[in-house]
Amino acid sequence: MGIKFASDEWMKALKEELSKSDGYRDAAKTWEGDFYWVVTGMPGEAANVHLYVDLWHGECRDAFRATDAAAKTPEFIIEATYAVWRKVVDKKLDPLQGMVTRQLKLKGNMLKIMKAPKAATELVLCATRVATDWPA
Amino acid sequence: MWYFDSPHVIFGEEALSYLAELKGRRAFVITDRTIVRLGLAQLVIDQLTAAGLAYTLFDEVEPEPSLQMIQHCAGILEQHHPDWIIGLGGGSCLDAAKAAWLLYENPGIDPASVNPFDQYTLRDKAKLIAIPTTSGTGSEATWYAVLTDTVEQRKIGIGTRGLLPDYAIIDPALVMSLPPATTADTGLDALTQSIESYQSTWRNDFSDALCLHAVRLIFTYLPRVYAAGTDREAREHMHNAAAIGGIGFGNSQATLAHCMGHALGVLFHIPHGRAVALFLPYTIEFTVNGGGSRYADIAQALSLPTDNEATGAANLVAAIRDLERQLRQPLTLRELGIDRPAFEQALPELVARAETDTQIATSLRVPDSGDLRRLFEYAFDGKGIDF
Numbered sequence: 366m367g368i369k370f371a372s373d374e375w376m377k378a379l380k381e382e383l384s385k386s387d388g389y390r391d392a393a394k395t396w397e398g399d400f401y402w403v404v405t406g407m408p409g410e411a412a413n414v415h416l417y418v419d420l421w422h423g424e425c426r427d428a429f430r431a432t433d434a435a436a437k438t439p440e441f442i443i444e445a446t447y448a449v450w451r452k453v454v455d456k457k458l459d460p461l462q463g464m465v466t467r468q469l470k471l472k473g474n475m476l477k478i479m480k481a482p483k484a485a486t487e488l489v490l491c492a493t494r495v496a497t498d499w500p501a
Numbered sequence: 502m503w504y505f506d507s508p509h510v511i512f513g514e515e516a517l518s519y520l521a522e523l524k525g526r527r528a529f530v531i532t533d534r535t536i537v538r539l540g541l542a543q544l545v546i547d548q549l550t551a552a553g554l555a556y557t558l559f560d561e562v563e564p565e566p567s568l569q570m571i572q573h574c575a576g577i578l579e580q581h582h583p584d585w586i587i588g589l590g591g592g593s594c595l596d597a598a599k600a601a602w603l604l605y606e607n608p609g610i611d612p613a614s615v616n617p618f619d620q621y622t623l624r625d626k627a628k629l630i631a632i633p634t635t636s637g638t639g640s641e642a643t644w645y646a647v648l649t650d651t652v653e654q655r656k657i658g659i660g661t662r663g664l665l666p667d668y669a670i671i672d673p674a675l676v677m678s679l680p681p682a683t684t685a686d687t688g689l690d691a692l693t694q695s696i697e698s699y700q701s702t703w704r705n706d707f708s709d710a711l712c713l714h715a716v717r718l719i720f721t722y723l724p725r726v727y728a729a730g731t732d733r734e735a736r737e738h739m740h741n742a743a744a745i746g747g748i749g750f751g752n753s754q755a756t757l758a759h760c761m762g763h764a765l766g767v768l769f770h771i772p773h774g775r776a777v778a779l780f781l782p783y784t785i786e787f788t789v790n791g792g793g794s795r796y797a798d799i800a801q802a803l804s805l806p807t808d809n810e811a812t813g814a815a816n817l818v819a820a821i822r823d824l825e826r827q828l829r830q831p832l833t834l835r836e837l838g839i840d841r842p843a844f845e846q847a848l849p850e851l852v853a854r855a856e857t858d859t860q861i862a863t864s865l866r867v868p869d870s871g872d873l874r875r876l877f878e879y880a881f882d883g884k885g886i887d888f
Contacts, residue, residue: 391870465618479616483856485862
């Protein structure tokens with residue numbers, strides 16, 4: 366039994382995986398920034414789901430499902446459909462490739478994202494380690 | 502979802518005569534003084550004249566095109582208002598043409614802000630033709646350009662899909678007098694990007710086909726053109742191979758050897774092809790040690806023994822090193838002429854630059870900082886990668 370994707374529990378599990386990952390810590394050691402990952406069209410959800418994550422020099426300082434999207438004004442917002450997020454977490458879609466094809470829509474300083482390509486790869490690796498239930 | 506992009510390619514003997522069919526008002530040729538001195542620019546001008554086009558010749562491209570030179574060039578473009586821009590030369594000239602074209606179409610844009618995720622105006626004022634005079638960079642078939650900001654002392658990578666040239670003219674007559682050392686450096690660049698793009702996490706069926714055939718052509722014809730630059734048949738195939746590999750690379754991505762080579766090239770001013778090719782055998786060994794690579798495919802395409810992935814990779818590494826020896830290329834950083842103290846002083850910066858290179862994310866096996874440090878150290882001494 367896994368954890369429901371995009372739940373607050375799932376975000377906490379991701380935070381735990383990030384904190385355990387030497388690879389992520391090393392890859393992101395000089396990078397900082399916070400995100401909303403916005404999931405559109407998620408089964409069972411009437412509105413878009415906002416997932417907040419705060420990354421700081423190889424650490425995940427905070428990660429939760431936001432109940433009020435206006436509560437935070439993060440530096441980056443990445444929006445994609447539920448199906449696209451699933452492909453990213455299942456490692457079937459490289460997130461940078463997803464952004465080039467605009468399947469993942471990024472708002473924020475793109476050049477800053479491109480300066481930490483390895484961190485993005487390691488972050489996705491951590492997400493794959495969370496046993497995830499995908500609502501149908 | 503992914504895309505496949507390619508310029509319209511005109512290739513073979515007399516390919517340059519395609520220019521005589523152009524319709525328009527004015528062409529703007531972006532090149533360097535060496536190309537002018539060798540008479541290659543005149544060949545282009547003759548065709549433009551036959552087409553009835555006015556032309557402007559800009560021959561101020563430097564070996565590592567600077568942001569400042571590109572801005573100067575874009576200003577001249579604005580004065581002459583061409584409807585064709587022609588990049589003529591090696592990778593630097595073609596990159597310069599792409600960047601100047603972008604600024605001409607988007608006055609005032611900050612080149613450092615250009616990225617693959619946004620869309621930019623292109624082709625409203627002019628179309629771009631790329632005519633390579635080396636066989637290797639593949640710049641005629643990619644949507645990237647690299648500039649140097651001489652004020653800030655940094656490299657600026659410009660990448661957006663619209664930057665792909667509209668036409669690539671692959672005429673072997675333009676590379677017949679390429680010196681052996683440049684033939685080797687640029688040819689090995691083509692080999693490295695073809696092999697890496699076959700292993701990239703962004704690879705796809707379209708890029709695979711191109712990369713694999715480019716590798717075959719390069720192994721067959723690069724030794725021949727190096728040994729006898731006037732071998733017309735070999736020159737033509739090698740020139741095609743570079744463009745084919747370039748299209749493959751442009752639709753996939755290079756990987757770890759390019760990250761390391763970029764870092765080395767910037768810090769020690771080593772020609773790009775020589776730098777990336779030096780690291781290729783080491784990064785193949787590192788990648789295959791992590792599992793999941795596809796080097797056996799390449800070994801098989803080259804008719805090398807391939808019982809499994811490990812033997813395929815080992816035989817591919819041996820074949821690359823044999824080729825590099827034939828081309829009198831260094832196989833280690835020590836052979837490149839870098840001494841131990843200079844290397845050790847630069848090592849932290851080499852690692853830092855390599856691990857923030859965007860192409861590290863498309864590597865099949867992504868090294869951490871410690872791995873990268875060891876990769877550089879092993880490449881200094883020429884040790885086989887055992888981790």
